[in-house]
Amino acid sequence: MKRFRLVAIVGAVLLLIALFSTLRGWSAEGPLERDITVQIPQGASLASAADRLEEAGVIGSASRFRLRARLFGSGEPIKAGEFQIPARISQSDLLGLLQGGKVLQRMVVVPEGYPSVLVHDALMRADGLEGQAPVPAEGSVLPDSYSFERGDQRSEVVARMQKAMRDYLAQAWPKRQPNSVVKTPQELVTLASIVEKETGKPSERRMVAAVYSNRLRIGMKLDADPTVIYPITRGRPLGRRILRSELNAKNGYNTYASPGLPVGPIANPGRESIDAVLNPAESKALYFVADGTGGHVFANTLAEHNANVRKWYAIRRARGEM
Known part of the structure; x- marks a missing residue:
């Protein structure tokens, strides 16, 4: 009888030690030596995910991880x-990460x-995306x-980008003010793309929009350099000065050669440039030139x-640019 009790006590002690070891392994640091990414496929079970995690070195044993998850996890x-x-993620935190779905x-x-050619370049460079996409x-x-x-x-990503533009135009178009000259959303995007390319200062966008709106209103040519460059490079940097022959070229985009808006946008304008065209500054300005500080006068x-x-020429000469 005493021997039976002794065996029972020893068994209970061993069981407690095993449980303690199992629990300690659940919350202890794991073997992973550096941050990594792991892909868990759609429909994967805990067992198949555990095998993948063991292969990646995140856990030491898939079977022990499954056991601990059943004992201590939420289910x-x-x-x-x-x-x-x-x-060094613990098995407890690892299960929480996988269950929480914070991918x-x-x-x-x-x-x-x-411009759209650079959007396409960015999509094709993006690690993790698959398939082709047109410009x-x-x-x-x-x-x-x-x-x-x-x-x-x-x-699919291109479709989301385009839906975002359609949604924003639908939201912004009804807010256009009486001094806006654009008559259609297409004209809005076209003029906004010119405003976007002409200034990188958010504070200037409504003034630049005002200049071009005033010119369109009186039939004056826009004379926007980016519209000359666009048909040559489709928006990529020109890398040199514009040639006289290019200033004179009639191609539907060049606003030095023809009055009015170009036949289409020359870039993808952002929200602020779209809003600026819909609500240009109250100004009679017809001209602007760089002021040497990154802005315009x-x-x-x-x-x-x-x-x-x-x-401006005096500033450039002082800088040795002329």
Whole structure:
């Protein structure tokens, strides 16, 4: 009888030690030496995910992880996706990460004023996207940061970018003010793309929009350099000065050669440039030129403008640029 009790006591002690070891292993640091990403496929079970995690070195044993998950876990299903796994993550935190579904978000960034050829380049460079995508129609993409998960299709991301532009135009168009000269959303995007390319200062966008609106209102040519460059490079940097022959070329885009708006956008304008065209500044300005600080100085008359140009040339000569 005493022997039986002794065996029972020893068994109980061993069981407690095993349980303690199992519990300690559940919350202790794991073997992973550096942060990695792991893809859990759609429909994966805890068992198959554990095998994948063991192969990646996140856990030491898939079977022990499954046992501890059954003993100490919540029982919630795991989610699919790409997970950022931090170094030394415990098995407890690992299960919580997989069940919480906080998957790694990858991003494609489209800066304001990006032409569609560069949007396409960014999509094709994006690690994790799959498939092909055509170059989007110019002006059809809303500049923003777009998240995606590994395995998403490039064509799907383009569709989301274009839907974002359609949605923003639908929201913004009814807010156009009486001094806005655009008559259609297409004209809005076209003029906004010129405003976007002409200034990088948010504070100037409504003034630049005012200058071009005033010119369109009186039938004056826009004389916008970016419209000369666009048909040559489709928005990529020109890398040199514009040639006289290019200033004279009639191609539907060149606003030095023809009055009115070009035949279409020359970039993908952002929200602020769209809003500026719908609500330009109250100004009679018809001209602007760089002021040497990254911004522009505006003028109502040609005489004022010529004086501002002379000042700009003097700045450039002082810098050794002329």
